[in-house]
Amino acid sequence: MKVLNKDELQIAEGVLQKHFPKSYKTYGFIYGINRNKPTTLEVVVDTWPDFKVIICRPNLKNKRAALFTNKVSYYSMDDRALEKMLKEGDAFLWSTNFCVGGLDTAHLPMLKEASSHRKVTYRAYTLVHLLYLPDPNHLLMPSIDSELESRISCLNLSHVELVNKTWKFGGNEKSYNIIENLISNFLTCCIMNDKGEPVSWILLYDYCAMGILYTLPEHRHKGYAKVLIGTMAKKLYAEGYPLYCYIEEDNTVSYKLFKSMGFFEDVNYRAAWYEFNV
Template sequence: MKILNKAELQQAEKVLRSHFPKSSMAYGYLFAMNRDKPHILEVVVDSWPDFKTIICRPHPQSEHTLLHNEGLTFFSTDEKVLKRMLTEDSILDCKKYFKIRGIDMLHTTMLKDISATKDVTMRSCHVTHLLELQDPNHLPHLTVSRDVEARISSLNEFHVGLVNETWKRGDDEKGFQRIKHLISHFPTCCITDEEGRSVSWVLLYDYCAMGLLYTLPEHRGKGYAKILLSTMAARLHAQGYPVYCYVLEENQVSYRLFKKLGFTEYLSFRATRFEFNY
């Protein structure tokens, strides 16, 4: 096992890009890290420079694990190597709760085997569609009134409380700090009302996926989500970001919206989150 330094992280990002979108979450983390976004991650590989497995995990010596919630993610082209690393290289602390996120469901059997060996409980949750905008020219042309266009802006720290209150995994101190981190360091897009209050918004997770799309109930039905996603996607592409998202399988409204906006789904990949010691 090798821990990557800054120069090696840049090389690894290029490798992961060649495997995108299946490497999406790991790639997104490295993309952000290589552009000096604040993080507490440590990135390890099985070998260098020709690695088969790469794992992003909270730094074991960091006391600031709040934002990453005991989670890790990985990308592997060789499941045998991945299983060895997870089993033998002290990657997992099986004495406490932890999560593995954004992982292809094809790894389910292997993770169940590890759980049985280490005598820990495991469950899969939040199965998602993975969608990518390959070309911004695929975005439909939207007719946006001058009034609405003038009210498109970005979120700031004054909006943290509002976003946290409406986020299904927020509404607590941990959620507040995570939203504050995202708004402070990653691109956002919002639409305000006539009084300048944000009524619809979309953020970028720290692994660079679009998310937390929300419109206040009293402002729905005005096409704000479509406008925000199109605007955000075009901006991200212009800045060199990957343009992708995860959509929960049961969220058909968002799924249809992204498809209408020209996003391509990868049917062979189903990303999920696994929880251990829950």
């Protein structure tokens, strides 16, 4: 196992580009790291340079890591190599509490077996669809009148509490830290009311996926979500970001929304969020 340095991370980013859409989440983390976004992660591989498994995991030497959830993301090109990393050593930091996000559900039996072998408990958070836009020309952008366009803006730190209390996974100190970090360091897009207050918004996670899309109840059914998705997608494309998101399986409204705007899905692929050492 090897921890990648700055130059090696650049190479790894290029390799993962060849394995979209399944590699999007791990690629997104590395994309951000390579552009000097703040991170509490380190990246390890099974071998170098011809790696088969790449893992983004908490850097236990990073003092800021305690402020956030212990996130793990991986991409595997070889099930045998992944199984070996799960069974041997601490590539997944089994002695700590951590959450594997966006894992391929085809690997669940392997992960559960490894956790059982190590007497580590686990629980499922959610199953998700991976939706992506490989070609921005496929984006079905809604028309925007000049009045609405004038109200499109970005979130700032004064909006952290609002976003945190309306986020499904928010309402606590760690989620507040997550939102604060995203607003401070990643692209955001929102629609303001006539008082200059956000009424609808979308953020970018630190793995560069669009998310935390929300409209205040009294401002729904006005097409704001489509405007935000389209505006954010254009911004991301202009700056070279990947264009993708995860939608929970029971969130049919968001699923239909992104599909209606031209996003694609690999119907043979499902991802999940699982927490280990609960």
